[in-house]
Amino acid sequence: MSLRTRLQGRFQLMAAALVTVVQLPPVLWLCWLTRTPLPALAALGVSWPYLKQLQSPWTTTPRAPSTYVALGWWSACLVFDVLMLPALLAIRAGTPADATWGLAGAVALLLGGDAVLGRPRLRRRTVRIAGLPPELDGYRIGQLSDVHCGPHVPEEKVAGWVSRLNGLGLDLVTVTGDLITHGSSHVEAVARALGGLRAKDGAYVSMGNHDYFTDGEQLVRELERNGLHVLRNRGVVVRRGEARLYVAGVDDTWTSRHDLSRALAARPEGSPTVLLAHDPDLFPQAVERGVELTLSGHTHGGQLGVPGIRRLSLARVITEWTAGLYRRGRSWLYVNRGAGTTGPPVRLGAPPELAVITLRRE
The missing domain is CATH 3.60.21.10 (Metallo-dependent phosphatases)
Structure with a gap:
């Protein structure tokens, strides 16, 4: 197996793993909420066109509408993942004040991490x-x-x-x-x-x-x-x-x-x-x-x-x-x-x- 083939396989595996980890919690939650597999099918439909153009890291594919849709969806999933645990803890806190502080902390965590690439x-x-x-x-x-x-x-x-x-x-x-x-x-x-x-x-x-x-x-x-x-x-x-x-x-x-x-x-x-x-x-x-x-x-x-x-x-x-x-x-x-x-x-x-x-x- 050539070096390029090994690197390409590693690249594909890392991309697929990242997509799966980011999407899994919100997709499962939406499937449970709707009692249908439609969110999972939608996530697959959004992700597949983007992943397909990443099959070879040695070529640059111009940005297409599917790319923007996929990145927007993944960013939304990431925000959900970050906020999910603090939000659940806030809901279980029992009082509106505790819930407010918990959600505020979650938002601060997100903003403090520069969730979207910004000014260095x-x-x-x-x-x-x-x-x-x-x-x-x-x-x-x-x-x-x-x-x-x-x-x-x-x-x-x-x-x-x-x-x-x-x-x-x-x-x-x-x-x-x-x-x-x-x-x-x-x-x-x-x-x-x-x-x-x-x-x-x-x-x-x-x-x-x-x-x-x-x-x-x-x-x-x-x-x-x-x-x-x-x-x-x-x-x-x-x-x-x-x-x-x-x-x-x-x-x-x-x-x-x-x-x-x-x-x-x-x-x-x-x-x-x-x-x-x-x-x-x-x-x-x-x-x-x-x-x-x-x-x-x-x-x-x-x-x-x-x-x-x-x-x-x-x-x-x-x-x-x-x-x-x-x-x-x-x-x-x-x-x-x-x-x-x-x-x-x-x-x-x-x-x-x-x-x-x-x-x-x-």
């Missing part, structure tokens, strides 16, 4: 590094991840994220993979938008698994043509006065293109290192090699989870590094929740984000 939050984090040269104290690194430019994330939206980062006067800006959703239709668009990134020491990109759901070489050519530095198992030295910062990037892990040893081969001795690795599961290897800061994405923070509790999200299925900042010894990892989405453009408990990491001496 700007998250600022500080990483303290022992022996950081004075010239790099206060050095600010911007991170954009999981752009997923495609039918639901047009070029104009990506350009808006770029503009927000540009307005911060960053020292370095990074994009940690999954620039597109799939197919070739948005390769030039995302390269144009990201080509607008500006920082004192330049803009650097690492590849993600979705970036090979098309011709990855074409994507790299377009990115570099628009002035971006694509780090595929290599690194570069950034200088600030007498200080040196090594910025490295690894290629995609899902297609086994990654090679951390090669990425770090040119690292000057004693220089602090920033590693761009789309997949956070590379963090333990980065720790072994003394990498001070690893910037990752890939997880979307689970995209669906419990607001405020990063352990309770779908990302736990694929990794222990779900979202946010982690530390092992002198090594740090930041897992960006990403700005875009895959599948339905819906998030819960994992709002989209842009990140700024500030380096400080420890």
